[in-house]
Amino acid sequence: MIGLGVESTAHTFSCAILEKKGKQGKILSDVRKIYRPPEGEGIHPREASRHHVENSATVLSECLQEAGVTIKDLDIISYAAGPGLGPCLRVGAVVARSLSSYYNIPIYPVNHAIGHIELGKLLTGAKNPLVLLVSGGHTMLLAFLNKQWRVFGETLDITLGQLLDQFGRSIGFASPCGKNIEDLASSSSNYVLLPYSVKGNDVSFSGLLSATKSIIPKSKADACFSLQETAFAMISEVVERALSFTRKKELLIVGGVAANKRLSEMLHDVCKRHGCKFFVAPQKYAGDCGSQICWTGLLESQVKNGVSLDETFVTQSWRLDSVKVDY
């Protein structure tokens, strides 16, 4: 079975083609174009959606070409229906709908966050993990129970990705800032105490963001270092709490922030302590991509038919713990 996945929830427009044989999935192609806001600024939804519109045709044809398939070979089309930025989501949905109706191919709306998890599982081979989803849109700890992903902990305000980006932009980096912060942090080892806010299995980052901004004038490097140390220690602690509570023996990290080396070093240590296997989604597929949407659509097609065109919604708010998973 061959599927096309269209991702356009935030700054990335991506199309990917995957082939599914039984439980195995193979990525035939995954092409992306990423909208880059000017330095010091965040994503402007209108500008990002314009970027997506302008690039959609090239990305789609490159993706088909690279995979060596034509549109007529596609068995299904999936698109990211949410959560994300409305104007951006609409671009992906329009591309998917047009192809689906013109070529009469079944269409599947997919939850973007579930996509991160399913692709992570496919690529790492994790079977029954506690999942840490850390990105610009999410900071959540999840475990699968009774046909649904259940939230065992999450952020009560901004996400880890937002924390890094908003801080990074305030010192003049361009979003996404994770890599720049990581690089600058590695030049310091001077820790400044910052607010550490763990509430049971939940975290809160907004106070940490303001406090870190206030120490920028002293040293940007120290601020980056202390921010990372504090925020990642909070995440590691809630992961430890959730591991010990759920007694899971696997941890999987997915989402854009999974690329951060310091975070994964800390979580590696956590896993060692708890005798737990540690999986990180490969860097190339940790962030937003068409593959995550395509693979989830392929999984759904095992148990569901595509939806009719008037049911092809997009929604900015769509919590992944409200999705029934039947495959």
Added chain:
Amino acid sequence: MKLLKKGAEADIYLTQWNGSRAILKIRKAKRYRNPILDTKIRKQRTIKESQAISEVKSYGIPTPLVYYANLKKSFIIMQEIPGKPIHDLPNSKIIELSKEIGKLVGMMHKNGIMHGDLTTSNFILYKNKVYVIDFGLSQKTIKSEDHAVDLRLIKEILNSAHAEIMKSTWKNFLLGYKSVVGSSNYAKITHLVSVIESRGRYAAVV
């Protein structure tokens, strides 16, 4: 000393205190955490825990007796409660005990203490009495918002770890809670719980 449990933030050992069995809870240094931050957290939580356990006892909430606390090495020696965590009991029992748990939480809040880590592993059933443990994240606070954070956490746990009995356990919990804090506080705090939930990522906007 026998290791009983490697918890998230502390290790639990079985030990002796004046000839009787006791629990030693030690917060060991975490390698992944910056040493300055690590020392601060471990010390602060050891202090909070030993204080809160004793304080809530005086309000009639069953907790272990604290025998000894060592702040330098971040450990506490306390009474052993050889029961079973609520988390591990059969569903019917959890549903039944939820009301009692709600009452206990209500008593803490009424006396200005937020527990900070309300999970079903932190309530132990022993000789038909429910004991509360693990006060490391507790805070002295009379703010309704803080009390709502406590409620939201236990709701999250019921909704995830005990999803199949969520409705009945949550209902019983709230019944017990209301019976202690009174209708007007109850209404205020449960309203704040939904406010906090609506602040969550991608929450359905009401």
